[in-house]
Amino acid sequence: MVLTAVAARRARRVSVVDVTWGLALVAAAVVCAVVGPLVSDGDAWRGWLLAALVSVWGGRLAWHIGRRSRGHGEDPRYEKLLGAPVTTPEGFAVAVRKVFVVQGLAVWLVSLPLMAAAVTEVRWAWLVWLGVALWVVGLVFESVGDAQLATYRSTPRDQRPQVLDTGLWRYTRHPNYFGDACVWWGLWVAAALSSGWLPALLTVVAPVAMTYFLAFATGARLLEQTMLQRPGYPEYAARTSMFVPLPPRRG
Template structure:
């Protein structure tokens, strides 16, 4: 199995490198590093597809788990990629990347954005790679993982839809604090974390999937501290009404809002 995993992992790494290379070329032509946000979701789908096909060709692992994971990652990744494409299309460079890179040459973006995200994508997707060649496992653990994935996908999809409706409302207030956003300031990021903990549980249902636990830990770190909620909060705290919203609403894990005195 070790040899099979190394083949799957190597093929996945090559696929990610090719995708990020193409994305960097497109970004350079468009003058926008933010195209990498669309490639992020597509990259996970690509890894899941490569892992599933490679595991099948090698004749290793549980076929049902392999294709279930491809379905879970595919639905999540394609929805995320389409959402990011619609959000960024026709817009100027994302403020996060503009502040990060400043006037630096594109070679800096290659290292700090495309290379870093490519390696991160490959590492976070390790549960999918291992599961492609793992044998039979505990059915109830896989079911728990699918249930957690469903919770995460619901939070992410509903949260994005509620935010879009808020932006279309001409009578909206200064801060989105409706629906899921009344319970957590980042329901989409929380949903992402649940999705990847769910995928991990599906992989962990069979040995040695449990050894990939650092992958969902890394994804959660990205979503909360590195490139997600904490980074966005720096800008949002300048918006009128947001500090008050933050004082009564959980930042990440959904929780009933605090009562205002």
């Protein structure tokens, strides 16, 4: 996050941290996979499986966000949060306090199940594969939702509807955020719950916190404040679930 803060100031936008987020969690997963067998009797195969899953998720996310944000200015969410450009002393101080330190702590918190897996043995192997299945569901929601949104944005404005309300976006206003939450609940099942109830209880704060971030703190709820100002979006919001996929409401 220190390196990201420097890069953000050089790039004149704090939103570069969105690329670092996925890569930082990949680094945490790889470190756990390497260090775990050296300091405990944990199952090395599970550590490397988790590292592979996090790498696929984090690499895809970093690539997608980096490609999407190339050539654009600051994210409106960060503009509102900072109140001043990151190139100013005031804006940079706020960015360090409210973005980079918070994101660094969040990486540590979300990585707790990976740490638990590094120092414990698998107790219920079938839960590892159940977690992988939930991870797959989440990755599908996240990647398909992003692809559908990219296709919508690439369509000329006069040829597309005011709001994307087809595909996964018909059932949830944020399929990518919902998919992200499923990914981390799946990793918690595979990494912590499969080791027993105690590791699961000690680390359940990680997927709970991730879901809170995605749905209410820095994700969907914050984005909604901007989206509700766009034509057609309030009507779309009235009939479509914000987070968990549900059939559209009638009337």
